[in-house]
Amino acid sequence: MIYSEARSFPPWYFFVPGFAIGTGVLLPLIYLLVRAFGAETGELIQIVFRARTVHLLGNTLLLVIGVVGTGMFLAGPLAWVTTRTDLKGKRFFTLLGVLPLAIPGYVMAYALLGLSGPSGTFANLFGPSFPNLWGYWGALIALSFYTFPYLFLNLRTALLGLDPTIEESAYSLGSRSREVFFHAILPQLRPALYAGGLLVGLHVLGDFGVVSLMRYETFSYALYTQYTAAYDRTYAAWLALMLLALTGSLLYLEAKLLRGSKFHRTGSGTSHQASPISLGIWRMPTYIYLSILTLASVVAPTVTIGFWMLKGVDGSYTQDFFRALSGSFLVSTPAAFLTAIFALPLAYLGVRYSSLICRTLERGAYIGYATPPLAFALALIFFFRGVPAVYQTLWILIYAYTVHFLAEAIGPVRSALYQASPHLEEAARSLGYRPLKAFFKSTFPLLRGGLTVSIAFVFLSAMKELPLTFLLSPAGYETLAVNVWSYTTEAMFAEGARYALAIVLCSVLFVGLLLMQDAETSYKYAKVPT
Amino acid sequence: MQPLLSIRNITKRFDRNLSPVVEFLSFEVYPGEIFALLGPSGCGKTTTLRLIAGFERADGGEIYVDGQCFEGSKTHLPPETRDIGIVFQEYALFPHLNVLQNVAFGLKKLPAKLRAERVMTVLEMVGMASFKDRKPHELSGGQQQRVALARSIAPSPKLILLDEPFSNLDAGMRHSTREEIRFLLKDAGMSAVFVTHDQEAALCFADRLAVMQNGRIEQIGIPERVYHRPQTPFVADFLGVTNLIIGEAEGDWAETPLGRFQIAPSARGAVLLSIRPEHLVMAQPETEGHSNGVGEIVMREFKGHDLTYRVKIGTENYVVQTDYCCPLQVGAQVTLQAVGPAVVVKKG
Numbered sequence: 111m112i113y114s115e116a117r118s119f120p121p122w123y124f125f126v127p128g129f130a131i132g133t134g135v136l137l138p139l140i141y142l143l144v145r146a147f148g149a150e151t152g153e154l155i156q157i158v159f160r161a162r163t164v165h166l167l168g169n170t171l172l173l174v175i176g177v178v179g180t181g182m183f184l185a186g187p188l189a190w191v192t193t194r195t196d197l198k199g200k201r202f203f204t205l206l207g208v209l210p211l212a213i214p215g216y217v218m219a220y221a222l223l224g225l226s227g228p229s230g231t232f233a234n235l236f237g238p239s240f241p242n243l244w245g246y247w248g249a250l251i252a253l254s255f256y257t258f259p260y261l262f263l264n265l266r267t268a269l270l271g272l273d274p275t276i277e278e279s280a281y282s283l284g285s286r287s288r289e290v291f292f293h294a295i296l297p298q299l300r301p302a303l304y305a306g307g308l309l310v311g312l313h314v315l316g317d318f319g320v321v322s323l324m325r326y327e328t329f330s331y332a333l334y335t336q337y338t339a340a341y342d343r344t345y346a347a348w349l350a351l352m353l354l355a356l357t358g359s360l361l362y363l364e365a366k367l368l369r370g371s372k373f374h375r376t377g378s379g380t381s382h383q384a385s386p387i388s389l390g391i392w393r394m395p396t397y398i399y400l401s402i403l404t405l406a407s408v409v410a411p412t413v414t415i416g417f418w419m420l421k422g423v424d425g426s427y428t429q430d431f432f433r434a435l436s437g438s439f440l441v442s443t444p445a446a447f448l449t450a451i452f453a454l455p456l457a458y459l460g461v462r463y464s465s466l467i468c469r470t471l472e473r474g475a476y477i478g479y480a481t482p483p484l485a486f487a488l489a490l491i492f493f494f495r496g497v498p499a500v501y502q503t504l505w506i507l508i509y510a511y512t513v514h515f516l517a518e519a520i521g522p523v524r525s526a527l528y529q530a531s532p533h534l535e536e537a538a539r540s541l542g543y544r545p546l547k548a549f550f551k552s553t554f555p556l557l558r559g560g561l562t563v564s565i566a567f568v569f570l571s572a573m574k575e576l577p578l579t580f581l582l583s584p585a586g587y588e589t590l591a592v593n594v595w596s597y598t599t600e601a602m603f604a605e606g607a608r609y610a611l612a613i614v615l616c617s618v619l620f621v622g623l624l625l626m627q628d629a630e631t632s633y634k635y636a637k638v639p640t
Numbered sequence: 641m642q643p644l645l646s647i648r649n650i651t652k653r654f655d656r657n658l659s660p661v662v663e664f665l666s667f668e669v670y671p672g673e674i675f676a677l678l679g680p681s682g683c684g685k686t687t688t689l690r691l692i693a694g695f696e697r698a699d700g701g702e703i704y705v706d707g708q709c710f711e712g713s714k715t716h717l718p719p720e721t722r723d724i725g726i727v728f729q730e731y732a733l734f735p736h737l738n739v740l741q742n743v744a745f746g747l748k749k750l751p752a753k754l755r756a757e758r759v760m761t762v763l764e765m766v767g768m769a770s771f772k773d774r775k776p777h778e779l780s781g782g783q784q785q786r787v788a789l790a791r792s793i794a795p796s797p798k799l800i801l802l803d804e805p806f807s808n809l810d811a812g813m814r815h816s817t818r819e820e821i822r823f824l825l826k827d828a829g830m831s832a833v834f835v836t837h838d839q840e841a842a843l844c845f846a847d848r849l850a851v852m853q854n855g856r857i858e859q860i861g862i863p864e865r866v867y868h869r870p871q872t873p874f875v876a877d878f879l880g881v882t883n884l885i886i887g888e889a890e891g892d893w894a895e896t897p898l899g900r901f902q903i904a905p906s907a908r909g910a911v912l913l914s915i916r917p918e919h920l921v922m923a924q925p926e927t928e929g930h931s932n933g934v935g936e937i938v939m940r941e942f943k944g945h946d947l948t949y950r951v952k953i954g955t956e957n958y959v960v961q962t963d964y965c966c967p968l969q970v971g972a973q974v975t976l977q978a979v980g981p982a983v984v985v986k987k988g
Contacts, residue, residue, distance in 0.1 A: 533732035
């Protein structure tokens with residue numbers, strides 16, 4: 111039932127923070143637009159329409175397509191065998207599909223670079239060396255292995271949710287296995303493929319670590335070189351804008367493709383799981399495929415990091431390490447708390463109020479998440495250049511983290527809010543408490559768990575974040591991520607190993623938390639009485 | 641007697657393009673009275689309850705409690721100042737607090753000692769004192785409801801609102817809970833307004849009831865009166881089973897396809913009559929071949945303590961309720977006669 115509460119205007123103490131953070135996302139981006147159009151028209155044409163732009167666009171698109179394609183190739187079979195066949199050890203291999211998330215792209219790049227080449231791990235351990243993985247192929251492999259879990263998770267959920275009666279009726283109508291797959295199953299997986307593909311695409315567009323380490327020229331890479339070397343502001347602004355436009359197109363494309371491709375079970379019959387398909391003669395090839403996948407996505411990077419770690423064992427860098435660790439810690443902690451504080455009113459507005467402005471504000475958080483961090487960092491630099499109190503301080507970095515990771519923090523708070531009936535607050539009010547007090551006495555205690563998860567999510571994400579940190583931290587400021595990156599650019603793999611290991615540990619915690627939250631949510635939903 | 645609650649022409653709309661959810665609603669509740677708002681889902685009864693509680697703002701009309709204006713064109717008292725308790729359909733107990741803390745929630749102004757005493761008094765009243773340390777999820781539905789009631793009674797509000805109080809209980813619990821809660825409210829001298837779509841609950845729980853449809857009240861009165869003298873076809877049909885019969889009235893009598901009936905109140909011209917199945921009796925046709933008003937039994941349903949028949953006269957079916965020992969079988973020719981007058985529910 112719709113009550114006027116949902117349609118009326120929210121109280122100021124929820125609206126003002128929501129509005130502030132909404133503006134915080136949009137204002138720098140608007141300023142970027144103003145800057146970009148600051149040049150004269152003739153100059154603009156010269157800047158935008160040059161051969162280099164086409165070259166960058168081509169490279170960027172090639173990488174997006176390559177990574178999404180490779181991701182599907184990796185995730186598709188894995189999702190299929192772990193959900194629909196009689197494979198042994200499904201749990202283990204499911205975990206395998208998620209675990210690569212714990213190795214961020216730039217750590218993967220570190221591992222690939224540290225593994226290949228004449229002085230790499232592989233040559234050291236086994237003798238023969240294979241050539242250095244640079245450029246397109248290096249970037250493709252690093253990004254594919256890091257991002258394919260997004261596709262895997264989406265496909266897995268879709269496969270588990272498939273209504274087996276559709277396949278069964280297809281068989282009963284005389285279709286053959288292959289026809290059933292292409293005409294009855296694949297169309298139903300389309301939404302999952304689009305959603306997963308979108309996430310992967312956004313990651314590729316937003317990536318800075320991998321392309322810069324692999325020296326593959328995309329928009330992000332060009333932005334970075336513009337920023338460090340030839341600092342042409344208008345051109346940099348335009349590069350950022352083009353990157354944003356590309357991101358926007360991707361979001362638009364996904365929305366357009368998704369329209370009309372939602373499938374629902376129509377009947378009310380009991381949902382049963384499809385009986386597992388026997389792998390038959392495919393058993394051996396499947397195990398080989400899974401072994402290679404495990405080897406490449408988890409074992410190789412871990413071994414590489416371990417190898418260089420052992421090689422570089424000596425105490426002289428301990429102090430440096432702790433400086434970087436505390437550097438990461440010092441910005442990630444306030445950012446995590448600040449993000450949770452802002453996520454609370456935004457989630458509340460989004461869940462409890464149906465008005466357009468409230469939903470727009472909540473969506474605003476997702477713009478912050480989808481905006482390529484490099485473009486956003488540049489927008490912030492332009493915006494705060496004239497404000498010495500902020501520019502080149504940790505405040506700007508904390509601000510950037512807050513805006514960028516807001517969407518991550520909203521999720522857990524929102525699901526907690528969905529479980530708390532609005533009637534709780536109304537009951538508190540009828541018992542004599544004013545609105546804000548009623549919220550804190552009745553609803554807030556139920557959100558504590560969600561808020562804690564939000565804080566942990568943002569903290570761990572910020573610990574491993576690279577591009578924002580790289581561009582926005584004060585000169586000479588060291589963090590774990592920045593150090594992995596700078597040691598890798600100089601091929602100092604032994605020195606970088608401890609930082610890479612620390613990052614992987616943070617990420618493992620992050621993934622663990624993600625899985626735990628997931629399991630808890632399904633447990634809670636299972637518990638809800640009908 | 642001065643009414644405790646007085647609703648005058650209250651109107652509420654959620655969307656300018658849609659018709660109001662509640663329109664020109666007026667009724668009064670007297671001290672110590674249990675008043676029911678009865679109607680199908682979507683009739684505006686829950687919205688009315690929320691308007692009284694102060695969770696919604698009225699678009700027109702006034703609400704007075706004890707002569708004080710709570711809601712008007714310029715006034716809107718926030719819920720926390722209204723001194724009105726509410727028990728929600730799903731109880732809305734605070735899941736992070738135990739029974740004791742839940743009941744003490746609204747007693748913040750009392751000193752600790754008095755508060756503890758009051759909580760225990762109320763918990764004993766609802767028979768939940770031994771559960772005081774339990775968390776809500778450790779209680780059954782019926783127990784949760786009693787705690788919710790205790791929580792709203794504890795601050796001694798002027799009025800208690802109950803939203804579909806029995807709908808979340810299983811059929812077995814419903815009867816006993818209804819009795820208990822009615823006894824509790826009466827014992828505490830509380831006035832209550834409750835909302836339900838269950839006509840049986842309204843009939844046996846309320847002192848007076850209002851039947852609502854499409855945001856308007858169709859009829860207000862004591863249960864017996866509304867049941868036996870419905871004023872509209874909707875009320876007649878919604879409160880139990882009825883036969884709606886078209887007739888031609890002439891004073892206290894009307895000519896119908898079933899024959900001549902006494903009617904109340906008196907009318908003239910075309911009328912719609914309501915006769916309850918238990919007010920119809922079947923009789924053998926007096927003269928063979930006289931077709932007017934003679935029908936055939938098309939269905940007989942034995943239900944243990946009573947029997948339901950369906951009699952076809954002309955093209956219409958009529959429902960008749962008899963006691964357990966009626967021997968008539970399907971196919972028998974019968975006429976229908978009424979015990980007591982048929983009720984005119986529509987004129988013209």
